[in-house]
Amino acid sequence: MQDMPKPDAILAAVIDFLRDRALPEVSGRTAFDLRVSINALELVARQIALTPASDAAEHARLTALLGQDGTIEALNARLADQIRAGALTPASPGLIAHLIETTREKLAVDQPKYAAYRRLDEKNQGRA
């Protein structure tokens, strides 16, 4: 077991330093690259926080949908193959719901400010 602090705490400290102290000190292309780098670190922080739960949920859905077990990569490849072959179509029970939920989980990490994601999220909350 590794010692404290945990990765999420270290990342948060690095992000705060870069955004609040380093970014105001630089300009031009460096400032642009630094801002992109901060965005990238924030994405990684969200991934660390969110993916253990979302990967488990995705794995459970894939297992149910395909009727078989395997790694999440192998199951996704299998799903892609079946769609390509036409064995699974938008009419197949659970397929579209699975893909929307998986994509929603990706966007929660990749780009939670994306307008179409925010709208989907609002709809989900309205239903809950």
Place this chain on the structure above:
Amino acid sequence: MSEAVRAALSALAPRLAPGTTGLAGCRRLSGGASQETWLFELAAEGESRRFILRRAPDVQWQSDLAAGLGTEAALMRLAGAAGVPSPAVVHILAPGDGLGEGFVMSFVAGETLGQKIVRDPAFAEARPGLAGQCGRILAAIHRLDAGGVAGLRLKTNRAKVDALAEAVAGFRERRPVFELALRWLAGHVPADPARPALVHGDFRNGNLIVGPEGVRAVLDWELAHLGDPREDLGWIAVNSWRFGAIDLPVGGFGTREALYAAYAAAGGAPVDAAAVRFFEVLGTLRWGVICAGNADQLDLAAANAVERCIIGRRASETELDLLNLLREAA
């Protein structure tokens, strides 16, 4: 690199603007691996004039998809002469110019950032008219006779789907949503037009120079080709070019109805909305494939590696857009 460009532009200056006393400024604006864009200013007696240089320093880097810079310049001249708002092409680079392949055009002031065009109060009066303007401009582009322009490829609708399928099949990472979109596209290919039209190929918010009164110039003819003109009508509605204003499908500033009505009124063929929807799905997948390609062939040592990581992770945006489109189409 910058010094070599400055020297070459200084030598070229008298031919671009007679009476020039020198190069007053020069900076690189942007550009990918294959193409560079430079803004430079020539001082002359009592005035100065700004120009844009678009060049490929090393022609071997040219993408297979690109029409080529000479073709781009020829198309801009053709479009400008037909009344399409366009920068004036003032010089096509010759080998002796020492700047590689490309051309020099007049600088057109205005905004190209989609985000600002969609949100900034400076464009509040322009926005309601932009979709109609785009319709009229596209009708004019699709009417152009590009028979005399070398380097334009003919692309059938089926070939466009096949090219995306090939790209998706080449990715190391499997994407079930891309596969679903490809299946749908393969089953809904519209018939090719009897006579292929000139297709701009990248007509969207972000490639237009806009002023407070409306569109001032159409840019980036890099992906121009001959084919189905409805591709341009679908591409401008792709969600990625709405910059958050998702309820205004055309560029985040207008409705499809306004675009189609102006297009037909300006002499464009009557619009088959279902066929355009095919091209909106095709365009969304195309942008997704471009994003995913950034991550699939990532060189971590490249100067723009972080940017490419982030662009790669934007492929999921197009997956959500594709799922929404396919649900609507069902």
